[in-house]
Amino acid sequence: MNAGDRAVLALRKANQSQDDLIARSLWLAKAVDHVVADRAVLVGGAAVNLHTGSYRPTDIDMCAYLDQSDRNALVGLGLRHTQGDRFAYEFDDGEVWLVEFPDTQVDGDISTIHLSPDDRLFVISRDSLIVDRILQATDQTGVTFDEAVRLCVAVYQEADWEWVGNEIGSRDLVEPGLEIEEVYNRVLDEVRSLTGR
Amino acid sequence: MADVSRTTGITKAQLSLIENGKVDPRISTVVRILECYGCVLADLGPGRAQRRTLGEVRSAAESGVSRLRAAGLGPSDPVARLDRKDSLQQETTVEREAMATRG
Numbered sequence: 373m374n375a376g377d378r379a380v381l382a383l384r385k386a387n388q389s390q391d392d393l394i395a396r397s398l399w400l401a402k403a404v405d406h407v408v409a410d411r412a413v414l415v416g417g418a419a420v421n422l423h424t425g426s427y428r429p430t431d432i433d434m435c436a437y438l439d440q441s442d443r444n445a446l447v448g449l450g451l452r453h454t455q456g457d458r459f460a461y462e463f464d465d466g467e468v469w470l471v472e473f474p475d476t477q478v479d480g481d482i483s484t485i486h487l488s489p490d491d492r493l494f495v496i497s498r499d500s501l502i503v504d505r506i507l508q509a510t511d512q513t514g515v516t517f518d519e520a521v522r523l524c525v526a527v528y529q530e531a532d533w534e535w536v537g538n539e540i541g542s543r544d545l546v547e548p549g550l551e552i553e554e555v556y557n558r559v560l561d562e563v564r565s566l567t568g569r
Numbered sequence: 570m571a572d573v574s575r576t577t578g579i580t581k582a583q584l585s586l587i588e589n590g591k592v593d594p595r596i597s598t599v600v601r602i603l604e605c606y607g608c609v610l611a612d613l614g615p616g617r618a619q620r621r622t623l624g625e626v627r628s629a630a631e632s633g634v635s636r637l638r639a640a641g642l643g644p645s646d647p648v649a650r651l652d653r654k655d656s657l658q659q660e661t662t663v664e665r666e667a668m669a670t671r672g
Contacts, residue, residue, distance in 0.1 A: 375591075394630055395623065411590040417650075425630030426637055426644035430667045454663050468667040483619040485626055494590055497619060515653040518645070525640045526633030566640040 379406035379449055382491060387464045393429065394422060396469075398485060400461065401432050402493045404471055407445040412436035413478040413494040419501055420519065422485075424526040427519075431470035435478040435496075446471070480504060499532050503539045506559060510550040517559065524563045577601045 373381075379402075386399035397418040405412040416433030436442075438457050451459040457473035480500025485493045496504065505520040524531070537556070544553040563569075570588075574581045579598060586592045587602075594602075621629070637643070647668060651661045 394627060398623065398626070405590075409589070411588070422626050422630055423633050424637060424645070425634040426642075428644055428647050428671075430647055430664055430671070455660070458663070460663060460667065462670075466670055468670045470664060470667055483621065486620070486622050492590075492593075511657075513653050513656070515646075515649050519650075522637060522642055522645060525642060526636050528636065566642070567636075 375406045376445075376448075378491070379403045382406060382487075383449065383461075385487075390463075390465055394425070396463075397421065397429055397432050398487055398493055400469060400471070401434060402487055402491050403449060404432075404434060404446065404451075405436075405493060407449050408436050408438065408442045410436040410438070410442070410476075411494060413482055413496060415478055415496045415501075415504070416472075416474070417519075419496050420505065420523055422495065423498060423501070424522050426522070429469075431472055433472050433474050435475045436473055437476040438473055498527055498530070499536050499539075502527070502531060502536050503543070506540060506552060506556045507543065507550070509555050509559065510552055517555070517562075520555075520559045521562045521566070524559055525566055528563060528567055528569070573602065573605050576605045 382399050382403035386396050386403060389395035389399060398414070401412070401414045401418070412434045413436070414432060415435055416429075416431075417427050418429040418432045421427035421429050443453060443457075446459055447453055451461045451471060454460050454470070459471040460468055461471060462468045478496055478500075480503060481497040482494050483497045485495055487493055502520075502523060505516070505523050509516040509520040540552055540556045544550075570581055570584055573579070574584055579587075579601065583592075584602075587594045587598070651664055651668070654661045654664075
């Protein structure tokens with residue numbers, strides 16, 4: 373079976389996952405990964421939802437380098453090209469999801485999800501995702517701060533906080549103007565207050 | 570990549586497929602590539618990377634929902650996320666259209 377056929381099968385599974393946001397997002401991402409030549413890695417809100425279960429993503433963000441043949445392949449799969457490296461896919465039930473490629477490379481470590489024996493999907497790792505969400509929260513809006521807190525509460529027991537702290541510290545040295553460490557400490561204070569730890 | 574190909578005897582095309590995650594290499598192939606860099610399998614270590622099944626991902630998400638609920642946090646608000654994007658003057662028209670298709 374070639375990549376195009378496997379993409380169609382993955383998309384079918386995404387269509388069948390009507391009441392399962394996680395399966396829908398992962399199978400849609402896998403369909404995209406099948407037709408894109410580069411390795412596509414799921415990042416952003418759909419990746420957060422894998423840990424919090426309550427993000428309610430309306431799109432999937434993937435890191436991959438796209439050339440024109442990749443864009444054509446995505447359109448051939450049934451996605452609508454909206455602008456730049458943004459696409460939209462309308463499921464059979466009428467739900468529309470956006471597929472965006474914000475970066476060519478993932479900033480962090482990568483985990484693997486085995487959707488089936490033949491379908492594995494690359495996803496930004498939990499601890500790298502925490503760092504990513506803290507970086508997002510440096511925009512000083514309440515929304516990104518709340519999202520960072522939610523993720524940290526959801527994975528509080530499993531995350532490797534020593535590694536996350538070291539990573540945040542090294543980012544803070546590179547970009548001191550963003551006050552990453554200060555935001556991280558505020559997020560942790562909020563998490564401790566909410567979880568009573 | 571040419572050097573690795575020459576040293577390991579693995580074609581550049583095959584190395585590219587492995588690098589991009591398009592094929593699962595055999596352990597013996599992985600070992601040859603690692604040897605080329607003076608490493609062994611154990612050097613890969615557990616790291617940050619995890620390997621999970623869809624079922625395990627679902628369980629983790631359910632656990633996340635429970636912990637958020639215990640902390641008094643409900644689902645996140647996708648409208649607030651879009652409002653933030655608007656405030657940063659980012660394009661949200663298509664996203665708002667997509668959101669309108671949700672039940």
